[in-house]
Amino acid sequence: MTLSNGVTTNTAGRGTPLVVAENLTVGYELERERKLLTALTNINLTVHEGEFVVLVGPSGCGKTTFINAVAGLLQPWEGTVTYQGKPIKGTSRDRSMVFQDYAVMPWRTVEQNVRMPFEFRDSGLSNSQIDERIQTMISDVGLQGFEHSYPHELSGGMRQRVGIARAMVTQPKLLLADEPFGALDAMTREVLQAQLEKLVMNAGQTVVFITHSIDEAISLGDRIAVISHRPGTVREIIDVNIERPRLAEGEITRHPEYGALREHLWGLVKDEALGARGAVA
Amino acid sequence: MTDQATPEKVTEGAAIASQPRLRDAEWNWQRIWRRARYPVITIINLSIFAALWQWGATVYDNANFIPTFSSMAHAFKIGWIGGGADSTNETFDLLQDFVIVKNFWVTIQVYGIGLIVSILVGIPIGLIMGGSKWADAILSPYVWTFSSLPRIALFPVLVLFLGLGNEIKYALVILTAIFPVIINTWAGVKTTEQSLINAARVFGANRRQIYQKVVLPYTLPFVVSGIQLALSRGLVGVVIAEFLTGASKDGGLGWLIFRAARGFNGALTYAALMSLAVLALVLVQGTRSMEAKIAPWRQVSKT
Numbered sequence: 001m002t003l004s005n006g007v008t009t010n011t012a013g014r015g016t017p018l019v020v021a022e023n024l025t026v027g028y029e030l031e032r033e034r035k036l037l038t039a040l041t042n043i044n045l046t047v048h049e050g051e052f053v054v055l056v057g058p059s060g061c062g063k064t065t066f067i068n069a070v071a072g073l074l075q076p077w078e079g080t081v082t083y084q085g086k087p088i089k090g091t092s093r094d095r096s097m098v099f100q101d102y103a104v105m106p107w108r109t110v111e112q113n114v115r116m117p118f119e120f121r122d123s124g125l126s127n128s129q130i131d132e133r134i135q136t137m138i139s140d141v142g143l144q145g146f147e148h149s150y151p152h153e154l155s156g157g158m159r160q161r162v163g164i165a166r167a168m169v170t171q172p173k174l175l176l177a178d179e180p181f182g183a184l185d186a187m188t189r190e191v192l193q194a195q196l197e198k199l200v201m202n203a204g205q206t207v208v209f210i211t212h213s214i215d216e217a218i219s220l221g222d223r224i225a226v227i228s229h230r231p232g233t234v235r236e237i238i239d240v241n242i243e244r245p246r247l248a249e250g251e252i253t254r255h256p257e258y259g260a261l262r263e264h265l266w267g268l269v270k271d272e273a274l275g276a277r278g279a280v281a
Numbered sequence: 282m283t284d285q286a287t288p289e290k291v292t293e294g295a296a297i298a299s300q301p302r303l304r305d306a307e308w309n310w311q312r313i314w315r316r317a318r319y320p321v322i323t324i325i326n327l328s329i330f331a332a333l334w335q336w337g338a339t340v341y342d343n344a345n346f347i348p349t350f351s352s353m354a355h356a357f358k359i360g361w362i363g364g365g366a367d368s369t370n371e372t373f374d375l376l377q378d379f380v381i382v383k384n385f386w387v388t389i390q391v392y393g394i395g396l397i398v399s400i401l402v403g404i405p406i407g408l409i410m411g412g413s414k415w416a417d418a419i420l421s422p423y424v425w426t427f428s429s430l431p432r433i434a435l436f437p438v439l440v441l442f443l444g445l446g447n448e449i450k451y452a453l454v455i456l457t458a459i460f461p462v463i464i465n466t467w468a469g470v471k472t473t474e475q476s477l478i479n480a481a482r483v484f485g486a487n488r489r490q491i492y493q494k495v496v497l498p499y500t501l502p503f504v505v506s507g508i509q510l511a512l513s514r515g516l517v518g519v520v521i522a523e524f525l526t527g528a529s530k531d532g533g534l535g536w537l538i539f540r541a542a543r544g545f546n547g548a549l550t551y552a553a554l555m556s557l558a559v560l561a562l563v564l565v566q567g568t569r570s571m572e573a574k575i576a577p578w579r580q581v582s583k584t
């Protein structure tokens with residue numbers, strides 16, 4: 001186990017850098033109050049090809065903002081964020097996203113929602129291939145039989161799975177997942193976590209993943225970036241050197257390194273959460 | 282699926298088999314009642330109302346003010362009952378048969394065309410105002426001023442320009458009906474959830490596609506509510522316009538109500554009023570089911 005303090009980590013042995021954020025500062029224009037709100041400041045973070053990076057941090061620290069910038073939905077105020085060496089100017093078929101608030105279209109059925117990514121971009125697949133992809137994806141997230149249901153007929157967790165299926169159906173190079181399993185029951189979550197891990201191991205899927213669960217962060221992440229309270233910056237990056245598969249083998253919590261890792265991470269997150277409430281300067 | 286609770290007393294196979302059938306039957310009766318109860322209650326309710334009215338009318342015994350139902354039904358067919366109809370200088374011969382139906386048709390035409398114009402013009406204006414900051418800045422002072430102004434106050438001015446013909450009726454219907462359409466459409470575009478737009482962007486939608494595939498569907502239920510409002514406001518507009526112009530031209534239900542009441546013809550007044558009430562009711566109920574059909578997702582999330 002390596003607990004590398006500071007923002008600079010030893011990147012030797014990792015894949016080629018896919019996403020590089022350098023001194024990234026970004027925020028929002030508050031139109032009503034006519035002022036700017038800095039959500040993230042001076043973010044330095046590199047996501048390598050095939051890597052699973054988890055972001056944790058207190059609510060409102062800017063995690064969603066970060067992946068929005070990587071998706072191309074927000075432009076940096078200062079610094080840069082690049083994808084394969086080029087500054088991110090807009091959205092791309094390479095970068096897909098699971099939204100924290102699901103963002104499924106209420107007027108579309110499950111099937112139509114999952115089909116959405118194919119409507120706006122040419123995937124190079126034939127119609128029958130697309131249909132098959134969609135069908136497989138819907139089964140993978142356990143929604144078979146609900147293809148023709150509308151979101152308002154689904155539970156919150158089911159809607160979230162629609163969002164997951166929609167993001168993954170195009171097999172994007174980079175998956176940006178904003179608390180994708182937050183609304184799921186423990187069983188479904190474990191199944192989907194294991195599926196995701198399999199995808200990471202077999203297909204070398206690159207993932208940036210946000211979670212509030214420390215256990216989920218350790219179970220899934222190659223590296224965990226702890227973001228400080230707002231304006232967020234990378235407080236510490238933690239390597240998780242527990243061999244995969246972590247989830248198929250059963251209890252990752254019994255791994256000898258697990259306890260110390262969890263304790264360290266918990267300390268950091270608690271510290272930042274208290275900081276966000278003003279208890280710590 | 283199979284009967285978990287197999288009662289000891291039942292020994293015959295036939296008895297077990299008949300049980301689900303019996304339950305089905307019960308369930309069907311319940312279902313029929315559940316579906317029918319509101320119409321049944323309404324029918325009973327209205328019958329009691331009608332009986333009370335009929336009784337009150339007989340006791341009060343002044344057909345000019347409170348006519349009996351039977352005389353209303355009579356008036357519906359033969360129009361003017363009794364004296365006081367001066368057919369000279371009137372738009373409609375009040376003594377002719379089905380005068381209500383003929384005036385009803387006049388009203389429907391003005392109202393229908395006025396509404397269609399309001400909808401066809403109001404929706405694009407609302408969409409443009411919602412979609413473009415410039416259009417919003419330029420148009421919104423007019424829209425908000427007109428929509429807050431009691432439209433009837435414009436009548437004297439409109440008379441100067443349009444006279445007392447059909448034009449002023451159309452103008453009044455459009456002026457009352459178009460603003461709810463514009464404002465609701467605008468509100469729909471403005472409140473489209475950012476996360477839905479973001480999702481469309483992430484999956485590759487361009488500006489036009491975002492508008493087509495996110496903003497428009499999101500706005501649709503708002504438009505429907507706008508049309509609902511327009512229907513009721515426009516009806517007020519047309520009736521008032523007929524009150525004010527009818528004597529000189531073309532008639533209409535509003536004019537007929539006004540004229541009949543002035544002539545103390547209670548039966549005809551109430552018969553015309555009821556035709557108007559039925560029209561309004563049909564429209565409101567019709568648009569309700571339209572909303573449920575067009576935007577089912579919104580209907581359920583509201584309850």
Ligand SMILES: Nc1ncnc2c1ncn2[C@@H]1O[C@H](COP(=O)(O)OP(=O)(O)OP(=O)(O)O)[C@@H](O)[C@H]1O
Pocket residue numbers: 028029030037038039057058059060061062063064065066100230
């Ligand atoms: N659309 C927006 N307009 C203005 N301010 C925003 C917007 N979105 C987020 N913010 C602000 O930016 C800050 C960071 O928000 P962000 O959504 O990135 O937090 P987060 O880390 O994802 O929090 P959570 O864990 O609660 O999802 C917050 O303080 C929030 O107030």
Ligand SMILES: [Mg+2]
Pocket residue numbers: 063064065100178
């Ligand atoms: Mg968030």
